[in-house]
């Protein structure tokens with residue numbers, strides 16, 4: 001096996017492991033599931049200063065009031 | 079995907095569930111957003127029976143994947159103008175006058191009128207258009223009912239957005255790959271510009287890849303925000319993408335940067351490809367693209383040597399007169415560089431074996447070959463029609479276990495322009511009944527005047543919609559559609575990827591809104607073929623679809639957000655590729671059989687027309703909106719109150735217009751009005767026209783169609799042969815000749831401002 005093939009095989013193994021972890025993490029029920037989730041959270045953490053996903057509109061965590069939505073749907077001023 | 083990192087076991091024990099705490103009286107539901115076509119996994123908070131908030135998923139693999147359109151969805155879908163009851167036209171078609179009827183009344187009349195159209199003109203006289211988005215996927219049920227009735231004439235916006243790319247990818251290696259962003263070393267964006275609030279998960283993936291060191295190459299005429307972040311930016315002429323890739327191949331082949339082993343073992347037609355590529359020396363490519371030859375060569379070297387690299391799907395090559403060659407060139411670059419089906423490269427995932435996929439639900443085998451060959455567009459532009467795709471049946475069965483793979487729903491479509499011609503009475507046979515679901519066809523395809531004529535010439539038009547779109551205003555019946563908050567959903571990425579995700583029902587649909595499942599079930603009943611959709615409820619239908627997992631839909635959805643298929647790589651080593659030869663066909667045997675050039679080529683622009691000295695591109699998405707939707711939501715509209723075109727200062731001056739002016743963009747087909755924004759990120763002589771503009775607050779009915787006649791870019795999109803891709807018959811939206819002239823009207827508000835020197839052109 002050439003070194004290139006070895007490199008690809010190694011990458012295949014780590015991708016399989018990552019998908020297995022993602023599946024466990026998505027279930028998030030057993031100790032092992034939660035462990036996978038923790039590891040993924042740590043591995044995907046971004047330095048807040050360089051966090052390209054931070055955004056005012058999203059971080060405002062905007063929601064609506066159910067009565068306000070009811071009134072809006074009825075065409076009443078809100 | 080992440081690599082293992084050190085952790086503290088106690089922390090995990092303590093963590094229990096890493097979900098955000100909810101407030102009293104609030105329950106949470108796991109949802110898949112359908113406010114655009116990206117399908118983010120999100121969370122809906124429900125209070126007093128209403129979804130009051132949409133936030134990003136607690137699952138770290140979907141972290142931060144949410145945008146402004148998802149966040150405002152609870153309000154957008156609670157809009158007072160939402161259609162809540164079935165409506166029947168009472169005035170002339172296009173009068174905008176409707177009366178309320180019951181679902182039963184509507185379905186009974188629709189059934190008998192559709193049966194009459196079929197009896198008078200044949201089943202092919204019924205056409206359906208659906209985007210599969212706003213009202214969401216119909217899981218293939220529409221095709222299933224149509225196949226049983228005998229009509230092949232299904233069209234969709236995916237004919238010029240991803241679906242056609244899927245179909246054309248099959249000519250080379252039998253499937254449509256998805257780039258492995260998580261471990262790639264280099265990403266090539268061809269005119270595509272994912273942003274924080276548009277194509278959000280893609281933006282997230284690209285930025286994450288860059289953060290861990292992956293290179294970014296951007297080809298884009300404008301200095302987009304992606305171009306600003308790129309390692310290499312090639313500011314090519316609009317529509318010259320195929321020429322650029324021929325130049326890359328010239329460098330990669332001449333400098334022997336390709337994967338010789340893969341080419342020798344797994345490809346056919348390399349020598350012929352080499353000959354074709356020799357017709358494109360770099361000085362010629364530099365002229366065709368307007369880019370520096372050294373930069374072209376450098377980008378090609380980076381792509382070929384820093385791999386595995388990916389060329390993610392791009393809408394740009396979906397929408398141009400060299401589309402088939404452009405898409406094929408992407409497949410060829412991926413193949414000869416050895417990036418197909420390797421980690422970090424382009425993954426051929428196949429179907430998820432545990433789920434009944436939508437291609438199976440569609441039951442294409444019940445439509446006779448005779449009816450398949452009647453599909454509009456088959457004769458002249460067969461690439462994504464049945465005629466172009468049927469030869470994949472045997473190889474697809476060999477590799478992927480079933481004959482039909484309708485990837486991204488784009489592999490057995492009629493050609494939209496040919497369908498509208500037939501509807502207008504100018505085609506090979508009449509089409510007299512037209513249904514559209516979650517789709518605004520008048521404004522979503524090229525040549526709006528033709529589409530309008532086509533719709534005015536129908537005996538029956540049925541729309542399944544949430545809002546009174548310009549297209550719905552022309553319908554006989556408008557049936558109220560539910561939304562993604564109001565029903566469960568299984569998302570199988572239309573076979574593009576093998577992961578399956580699930581969405582819960584978070585609230586009851588308002589009024590009499592119903593799902594696409596119920597729509598097609600009732601249509602099947604109205605056509606006296608209820609056995610075609612045999613499931614009583616959508617949940618029963620989903621139980622059938624997920625039975626292979628050994629669980630019910632309810633169990634699965636409570637168990638996980640996502641059901642993965644075990645990853646596999648280089649599966650072609652066991653099965654071959656799903657092409658007739660079993661190899662990667664650099665020279666396509668099927669395109670040759672269909673009478674086309676089996677090798678990629680570049681068609682140069684038609685002769686310059688001095689009356690239309692500028693070029694425009696359209697099809698671009700603005701952050702607050704998805705396609706023709708969302709203009710009714712106050713929070714979104716406030717961010718972008720009017721349609722804006724972009725020019726640079728020099729071009730604006732030459733046209734006699736300045737920042738904030740209302741202008742008209744005109745060409746041989748039509749004209750649209752917009753406000754001018756001057757951006758120095760735009761190149762000379764190029765006009766950016768925004769896609770999908772109408773104003774829900776304007777008068778309904780034929781005179782204005784809520785502003786569609788003023789603003790819709792589909793009026794500028796030509797579909798004459800010079801501006802159609804030959805193999806697919808899809809229009810050229812990236813470099814249409816036009817001119818910009820001042821538009822004087824006191825009635826229009828002025829939006830002033832200064833030249834936006836520093837901003838990228840999105």
Ligand code: SF4
Nearest residue numbers: 111114117118145148
């Ligand atoms: S990108 Fe925005 S609109 Fe599209 S699916 Fe995600 S949250 Fe919804």
